[in-house]
Each structure stands twice: as structure tokens, then as C-alpha cells.
Amino acid sequence: MVTSTATPLAPTGPRPIRVRRPIFSRRTSGGLRDSKGYTVFRVVNAIAIVVICFVTLYPFLNVVAVAFSSQGYINAGQVSIIPRGFNVTTFGIVMGDPMFWRNYANTIIYTAVATAIAIAMTTTFAYALSKKRLKGRNFFIGLAVFTMFFSGGLIPNYVLVNSLGWRNTIWAIVIPNAISIFNLLVMKSFFENFPEELEEAAQIDGLNTYGILWRIVLPLSKAVLATMVLFYAVAFWNSWFSAVLYMSKPELYPVTVYLRNLLMASAQPAGTDEGLQIAANVKAVTMLLTVLPIICLYPFLQKHFVSGVMLGSVKA
Structure with missing residues (x-):
């Protein structure tokens, strides 16, 4: 009887790949392994974000604090982000004027x-410029871009508006x-x-150009x-020069012109304590009342705005 001494054949197929565990690693709650360097990066990144947020919010918080502080603390430079000598004198004077609410309503109507x-x-x-089959497409794009750098001028615009009544x-x-x-170029890039395929399918179903768009x-x-x-809402809400140029009736002014006039009036010497109070607070109150509606509007558009600012970064 002969005994075989041959060694067994090694199994065929690809050899398994061994993944070495990184040095100085730890397991997170999600089961991922982060290196020590990445952990340091996350800490530094978090600190940087907190600092940037504070630097960004500080001017606004300072405006709010100044708007509700008294004139003495403001002149002494003792107001940072916490109101000192709390008062609402300027708010009462501004918001107690019926013309303020009339101009505020005008701003809402103009903006909408x-x-x-x-x-x-x-x-x-x-949408029309995004279609390459449009005849004269390059001409219209060039004409639109031309107006970004050249305009008719202030006097011709005034004459034109006046002649149109x-x-x-x-x-x-x-x-x-x-x-x-x-904004036109941003939307054009999005539509491109x-x-x-979606538009072609809709066209097969019988929709015309306007139906596809709508x-x-x-x-x-x-x-x-x-x-x-x-x-657009922010631009029209903050606009005041067009109203000063084309309107001569105070009851037609937007609120930005009202607050601008109030600010210019407060720059004049005031002989009473109430006048000093207005002069000290009017700038902060003006900015606060102007930006408040936009701050209230932004949370409702934040989800879409975050996606909109990245338009064109990823091709559909």
C-alpha cells in the first residue's frame, strides 16, 4: 500500500483583500472609522463656522441693541449686543405717524x-433664450448682456418715463x-x-410651448x-432712488424713502432731549424696520434658496 505525500492544491480564485485598520482611529456611532487628522479637521471646522456665524450676526445684533438703547449709553459707546437703558421712544415716534404706515403699505404693493x-x-x-433652435438666439443674448454694461443714462430715462406719463x-x-x-442668465442656465425628454414627451401628448412651460x-x-x-423682492423692497426720482407726492413714497427722510432730518441739530433721542436711534431703527420683513420671508424660502444658489454646479 502506497501512501501519497502530495500536498493539497491551494484553492483557486482571487485572494481576499485585507484592509488594514488606520492608526489612531476610533469607531463612531454610525460605524465609520475616522482618522485622528480628520477628527482634528472637524473640530477646527466647527470652531471656524462658529466664529464666522458670530462675525456675521454681530452687526445685526448690534443694530437691534442700539435701536432699543438710550441715547446716553449709545454716545458713551457702551452698547454692544445687549440693549442698555431700554427704550422704544424712536419706535413710538416713527410708528405713530400715519404717513409711515401709508408708505409701508406702498412698499408692500410696489414689491408684490x-x-x-x-x-x-x-x-x-x-426659457426662450435657453432653446438653441431659437432664431437670432445669440443676438438676443448679446443684446441682453450689452445692457449690463451700457445704459441710456439718468436723464434719458427720466425723459422717457415722463413722456409716457x-x-x-x-x-x-x-x-x-x-x-x-x-437673474436672467441664471434662469437661462437652469433651463438649459x-x-x-420631458418636454418631448409633453409635446407628443399635445402640449404647445406655453403648456409645456406652465x-x-x-x-x-x-x-x-x-x-x-x-x-427681486429684496431689490424692490430696498429700492428708494426710483421713487425719489419719479415721485413728488409724499403719500406715494415707499417706506425706504420715508425712513431716509427721517434719517436726514435727524442729522440736523436738535435742541430737545427727544430730538437727541431720535438722532441717536433713528439709524438703527431705520435699518431694523427695513430688513425685518425680509428676515421674516427668508425662512419660508430657505429650502429652495439653498438649492437655487447651486444652479449650474451639477448638470441634470
Whole structure:
């Protein structure tokens, strides 16, 4: 009887890959392993974010504190982010004026109408420019970009608005600023990345161009629309020069012009304690009342705004 001494054959197939555990690693709650260097990076990154947030919020908090502080503490430079000598004298004077509420209502109307018209015109123009089959597309794009660098000038614009009979009307504020070329180019870039298959399928189902835009494209463009609404609303809300230029009746002014006039009046020497109080607080109150509606609007658009500011970074 012969006994075989041959060694068994090694199993065939790929050899398993051994993953070495990184040095100085630890297991997190999610089961991931982070190196020590990455842990240090996260700590430093968190500290940097906190510092940036504080630096960003400090000016606004300082404005709020100054708006509710007394004149003595403000002149002494003792107000940082906490009000000192709490008072609401300036708020009472400003908000107790009926003209303030009239101008505030004007601002709301101007902003709502102007934003609606601007969104409609910018959306339709950008959607048309996004189609490569459009005849004269390069000409229209070049014409739009040309207006970013060259304009007719202040006097020709005033003569044009006056000749159209728009002075002391809402149209003097709404129409001349209806389209922002920057916003137009952003929306054009978004529509260019829109999947063409969806539009082709809608066209096969019998929709025309306007039906595709209204029923297919716009419902899927909430991010860019929310971003444009925020951009236009902020621009029209803070606008005051057009109203000063084209309007001569105080009851037609937006609230920004009212607060500007109040600020200019407070810069004059005041002989009473109440006048000194207004002079010390009016700048902070002006900024606070102007930015407050936008701050209240932003949380409702934040989700879409975060997506909208990254338009064009990822191709659909």
C-alpha cells in the first residue's frame, strides 16, 4: 500500500483583500472609522463656522441693541449686543405717524407687483433664450448682456418715463427695473440643463410651448423660482432712488424713502432731549424696520434658496 505525500492544491480564485485598520482611529456611532487628522479637521471646522456665524450676526445684533438703547449709553459707546437703558421712544415716534404706515403699505404693493411682473418677464425670456433652435438666439443674448454694461443714462430715462406719463405712478418703479440681466442668465442656465425628454414627451401628448412651460417646466423649477423671488423682492423692497426720482407726492413714497427722510432730518441739530433721542436711534431703527420683513420671508424660502444658489454646479 502506497501512501501519497502530495500536498493539497491551494484553492483557486482571487485572494481576499485585507484592509488594514488606520492608526489612531476610533469607531463612531454610525460605524465609520475616522482618522485622528480628520477628527482634528472637524473640530477646527466647527470652531471656524462658529466664529464666522458670530462675525456675521454681530452687526445685526448690534443694530437691534442700539435701536432699543438710550441715547446716553449709545454716545458713551457702551452698547454692544445687549440693549442698555431700554427704550422704544424712536419706535413710538416713527410708528405713530400715519404717513409711515401709508408708505409701508406702498412698499408692500410696489414689491408684490414688481416681483410678479419681473418673475413673469424673466422666466419667459430666459426659457426662450435657453432653446438653441431659437432664431437670432445669440443676438438676443448679446443684446441682453450689452445692457449690463451700457445704459441710456439718468436723464434719458427720466425723459422717457415722463413722456409716457408714468410719473407719480407705480409703473415708474415697476417697469424700468422689470428684468435683471444677472437673474436672467441664471434662469437661462437652469433651463438649459432641464431634461429635454420631458418636454418631448409633453409635446407628443399635445402640449404647445406655453403648456409645456406652465404645466411641466415651472412645477419642476421651484428652486430657481424661489431664488429669483427672493432676489427681486429684496431689490424692490430696498429700492428708494426710483421713487425719489419719479415721485413728488409724499403719500406715494415707499417706506425706504420715508425712513431716509427721517434719517436726514435727524442729522440736523436738535435742541430737545427727544430730538437727541431720535438722532441717536433713528439709524438703527431705520435699518431694523427695513430688513425685518425680509428676515421674516427668508425662512419660508430657505429650502429652495439653498438649492437655487447651486444652479449650474451639477448638470441634470
